[in-house]
Amino acid sequence: MSEKIVISPTSRQEGHAELVMDVDDEGIVTKGRYFSITPVRGLEKIVTGKVPETAPVIVQRICGVCPIPHTLASVEAIDDSLGIEIPKAARQLRELTLAAHVVNSHAIHHFLIATDFVPENLMATAINSVSEIRKTVQYVVDMVAGEGIHPSDVRIGGMASNISELARKRLYARTKALIPKIDAHVDLIVGLVADKDLPAGLGVTHAPTLATDHTYGDRTNFDLDRFTEIMPETWYDDPEVGKRACSTIPLYDGRNVEVGPRARAAVFGSYTGEGVVAQHVARAMEMKTNISKIVDLLAELDTSAPVMADYDITGTNKLGIGAIEGPRGMDVHMAQIADGKTQFYSCLVPTTWNIPTMGPATEGFHHDFGPHVIRAYDPCLSCATHVIVVDDEDKSVLKNEMVRI
Amino acid sequence: MVLGTYKQITLGRSTDKQIQGISQDGGIVTALLTFALDEKIIDGAVVAGPSDEMWKPNPVVALSSDEVMAAAGTKYTISPNNWVLKQAVRQYGLEKVGIVTIPCQTMGIRKMQSYPFGVRFLADKIALDIGICCTENFPFESLKTFISAKAGVDFDLVEKMDIGKGKFWIKTQDDLISFPIKETHGYEQNGCKVCLDLVSELSDISTGSIGAPDNWSAIQVRTDIGETVFKQAVDAGAIELKPIDEGKFGLEMLTKLAKSKKEKAMKVIDERKAMGLPVPYKGSSEKEDPLANV
Numbered sequence: 001m002s003e004k005i006v007i008s009p010t011s012r013q014e015g016h017a018e019l020v021m022d023v024d025d026e027g028i029v030t031k032g033r034y035f036s037i038t039p040v041r042g043l044e045k046i047v048t049g050k051v052p053e054t055a056p057v058i059v060q061r062i063c064g065v066c067p068i069p070h071t072l073a074s075v076e077a078i079d080d081s082l083g084i085e086i087p088k089a090a091r092q093l094r095e096l097t098l099a100a101h102v103v104n105s106h107a108i109h110h111f112l113i114a115t116d117f118v119p120e121n122l123m124a125t126a127i128n129s130v131s132e133i134r135k136t137v138q139y140v141v142d143m144v145a146g147e148g149i150h151p152s153d154v155r156i157g158g159m160a161s162n163i164s165e166l167a168r169k170r171l172y173a174r175t176k177a178l179i180p181k182i183d184a185h186v187d188l189i190v191g192l193v194a195d196k197d198l199p200a201g202l203g204v205t206h207a208p209t210l211a212t213d214h215t216y217g218d219r220t221n222f223d224l225d226r227f228t229e230i231m232p233e234t235w236y237d238d239p240e241v242g243k244r245a246c247s248t249i250p251l252y253d254g255r256n257v258e259v260g261p262r263a264r265a266a267v268f269g270s271y272t273g274e275g276v277v278a279q280h281v282a283r284a285m286e287m288k289t290n291i292s293k294i295v296d297l298l299a300e301l302d303t304s305a306p307v308m309a310d311y312d313i314t315g316t317n318k319l320g321i322g323a324i325e326g327p328r329g330m331d332v333h334m335a336q337i338a339d340g341k342t343q344f345y346s347c348l349v350p351t352t353w354n355i356p357t358m359g360p361a362t363e364g365f366h367h368d369f370g371p372h373v374i375r376a377y378d379p380c381l382s383c384a385t386h387v388i389v390v391d392d393e394d395k396s397v398l399k400n401e402m403v404r405i
Numbered sequence: 406m407v408l409g410t411y412k413q414i415t416l417g418r419s420t421d422k423q424i425q426g427i428s429q430d431g432g433i434v435t436a437l438l439t440f441a442l443d444e445k446i447i448d449g450a451v452v453a454g455p456s457d458e459m460w461k462p463n464p465v466v467a468l469s470s471d472e473v474m475a476a477a478g479t480k481y482t483i484s485p486n487n488w489v490l491k492q493a494v495r496q497y498g499l500e501k502v503g504i505v506t507i508p509c510q511t512m513g514i515r516k517m518q519s520y521p522f523g524v525r526f527l528a529d530k531i532a533l534d535i536g537i538c539c540t541e542n543f544p545f546e547s548l549k550t551f552i553s554a555k556a557g558v559d560f561d562l563v564e565k566m567d568i569g570k571g572k573f574w575i576k577t578q579d580d581l582i583s584f585p586i587k588e589t590h591g592y593e594q595n596g597c598k599v600c601l602d603l604v605s606e607l608s609d610i611s612t613g614s615i616g617a618p619d620n621w622s623a624i625q626v627r628t629d630i631g632e633t634v635f636k637q638a639v640d641a642g643a644i645e646l647k648p649i650d651e652g653k654f655g656l657e658m659l660t661k662l663a664k665s666k667k668e669k670a671m672k673v674i675d676e677r678k679a680m681g682l683p684v685p686y687k688g689s690s691e692k693e694d695p696l697a698n699v
Binding site: 139142143146147148149153161162163164166167168170171 | 448449468491492494495496497498499525526
């Protein structure tokens with residue numbers, strides 16, 4: 001006798017999604033389906049036909065959780081389309097911005113999962129630790145990228161300005177002092193996740209992992225020819241779900257994949273862990289990698305070096321690709337610039353890749369673990385939504401006009 | 406109270422001969438900022454620095470007393486200092502910023518601190534706001550026009566400009582030319598016509614030449630922060646003081662001019678309101694004290 005468990009909306013994540021699980025008599029999930037029910041943003045259409053400089057400014061508003069990866073992916077895509085080689089210092093500043101943002105975003109995720117893992121007596125310690133880390137790394141973004149939330153200084157062709165020597169030294173001292181705090185924080189979180197004693201194999205899907213780089217992102221490792229996209233009606237076996245799902249299903253080599261910290265660790269760090277615990281461990285470890293990277297970059301940065309390339313905005317209609325390894329995974333933006341205007345724009349965002357993988361990941365265990373599995377992916381759905389509800393009566397999503405290539 | 410609230414009003418001048426030589430009157434702004442920088446009360450200051458064009462100021466972030474000195478002296482045209490505040494706390498990485506402002510900019514700073522929209526982690530980093538007296542301000546082209554056309558002086562030859570004794574003074578290598586300040590009316594910015602503030606009522610410390618003899622400045626110490634910094638600077642001997650003359654050429658004149666600026670502006674405000682134009686102030690019938698800077 002099969003029963004259906006529906007969690008709607010799934011909590012402690014960004015955006016709205018629904019988890020529909022078929023369970024057997026023991027409550028074990030036999031079929032999991034996870035899908036976005038967040039309203040569409042439509043930003044790709046907004047930027048089309050406008051001057052290229054509009055795109056990074058608009059698309060960073062796709063969501064308040066990872067505006068930085070979207071800004072960077074956008075400028076990288078346009079740089080690629082226009083054939084711009086950015087100066088070394090600009091690249092360093094961009095890498096700094098992203099590394100600081102990744103630490104910040106992972107810290108926020110630890111706050112979101114705190115009630116799952118942190119016992120009452122350690123709650124204050126964990127939250128203070130999150131706050132302190134965020135304060136310092138957001139300060140880095142503030143100074144390097146101009147604004148902590150919607151970075152104003154990340155520009156096509158490089159960065160608006162270099163930082164002063166005073167700022168570099170100040171950031172270096174602060175971020176270096178943060179290393180022991182991050183080490184302690186990571187030990188705390190990894191220890192608490194282990195203490196929870198989640199069943200072995202929870203969340204293991206054996207879906208292929210996809211990542212372009214260990215930290216920043218590398219467009220040469222993303223092969224557009226291997227990418228296909230299908231509509232949710234074809235993917236989900238439940239027609240009711242297929243009709244209401246608001247995101248398309250991206251496939252790589254015809255398969256659904258996993259992106260994110262664990263995928264990066266698996267592709268570039270020979271990390272073999274799989275499942276919920278491995279995802280948490282990989283995510284926490286990335287905080288260490290990124291803070292060391294920040295300190296190294298600040299040590300190397302030449303604050304008198306130029307940060308803006310000369311370029312021609314006209315464009316040749318080349319399809320530019322920007323691949324950024326955001327906190328939740330690979331964020332790819334594609335842009336075509338011709339006649340000084342954006343002719344085509346598309347975002348392939350991290351959680352979109354994970355959505356088809358997250359549902360099946362709940363299978364084989366009790367449905368009580370479902371939310372744990374979902375949260376381990378740190379889903380963020382706002383930007384993942386690419387199709388629109390066309391019938392308000394039955395909430396159906398009939399046609400995708402947004403991201404067809 | 407036409408001079409705003411203040412804790413202390415006094416005359417003062419910088420004791421530093423170098424500052425005296427380059428600054429406008431008593432050199433108070435330069436003296437206070439260099440002192441605050443040297444004592445690490447602030448870690449940088451936004452000042453109206455030099456630009457490529459003579460007499461056209463460019464707001465700059467000064468990190469040393471030398472850079473503050475390079476910006477000494479009044480420029481009678483607009484320097485959008487508040488505009489670079491963000492740069493000061495972002496790319497320059499300052500955490501205790503000093504700034505020099507004219508009254509309208511002071512109001513902007515206080516508004517920014519009360520409602521920090523779009524100035525995240527900025528408003529709380531303003532450590533010291535030194536306000537300067539301002540009767541009116543001229544767009545750069547206006548200034549150029551009345552100096553070359555009205556006073557007949559080649560703009561490039563001007564060594565110093567000053568307002569005092571009811572006149573606008575232009576000093577060149579050979580001449581000292583003046584014309585009544587009244588004749589500059591019509592050249593000022595439109596916004597100055599509705600401005601109710603002569604003495605930067607909302608600053609931490611305000612200073613200007615009105616009510617002070619030559620080479621001295623009248624100073625109003627207004628806030629706790631201002632008082633602390635000012636006292637330290639005086640104790641350290643950076644600034645020497647003498648009591649302000651209560652009479653006709655001292656406090657009385659300052660009060661009179663502040664009042665007349667307010668009265669003139671209120672007239673324009675009321676006129677504009679009557680025409681239904683937007684004015685960022687209350688009309689005289691809408692407030693208790695018709696001369697209040699609200």
